[in-house]
Amino acid sequence: MTDALSQIEAFFPYRFAVAAERFSRNLMDVYGKSYGLSREEWRLLFLLSQADEIASNELVQRTTLDKVQLSRAAQKLVDKGLITREISPLDRRVKVYKSTQKGRDLFQEIKPQVDARALEILGAMDETSRQSLQDGMNSLLKALNAPERLTEDPGAA
């Protein structure tokens, strides 16, 4: 009567969504609860901490952030003194972002903790499964990026 429940539990898209949400929340615990960063802020800080500078238009093209999300996440990081935002000399409509020393320091502090949390979970898997997951994921990402699948959201590599 009741193991209709195991029916949905076996449904791949459901399992996938559940796994992704739990995994993501585990990491958000680290940079979110402890350091007050949103997922978008964390991603942006991540990017800028290892680049000299990145222009706004490039960020929009190559990340999952749209221009509104980018603008707002960047504003918060600027307010916190973690990044700077300047007008591009090449095109005065464009902004160029750089991390500050404070931003890089914070990133260096958080990143190992995020890695540790991820490894704590992935480390509970055996090596073969971990490799399978990586390979499968890479293949899935390719499939998702295949041109036919771009319902909307083009160029979001």
Add this chain to the structure above:
Amino acid sequence: MTDALSQIEAFFPYRFAVAAERFSRNLMDVYGKSYGLSREEWRLLFLLSQADEIASNELVQRTTLDKVQLSRAAQKLVDKGLITREISPLDRRVKVYKSTQKGRDLFQEIKPQVDARALEILGAMDETSRQSLQDGMNSLLKALNAPERLTEDPGAA
């Protein structure tokens, strides 16, 4: 200068989150845009369409819905005439949910379309990768459900 971008693109948690979100959105397109169901409503309809009846407390224990989400999603499905909600004769605090014929019909109409969309994506992967993804995912779910990892959210598997 700029392939800090490929740094985050290579970061497993980032790839995983991006893949999950895109995959999920693809399916939401089907039951959401075309049929006006939220993800929670869809999951609930899914469950009830293949069970005789399920009690509220069981749903909360075994799905990712908490009691508030369940109450609200169920209310919407009741309003749409897709499920019924009755007081349990065993414990008058508990509700028992059943799908209506209309609910089951709608589910039978939507489910093949969701499957088709999922297969459209997964079908672009080769068989080996698909198998790897499944195995890896199963292993990851086990790792996420391991007792040490239950930061909060116990018994939600």
Add this chain to the structure above:
DNA sequence: TATTGTTATACTCTATAACTATA
């Protein structure tokens, strides 16, 4: 007194469109 489901509230996210400044 504890538990179940509902309702209320505030907060965050998302999507869209309007606006400004530059090109």
Add this chain to the structure above:
DNA sequence: TATAGTTATAGAGTATAACAATA
């Protein structure tokens, strides 16, 4: 006129707490 980034607005989703009914 088109593009880039910002601001405004409304809607959906989430988290928490208060509440009423039942145990």
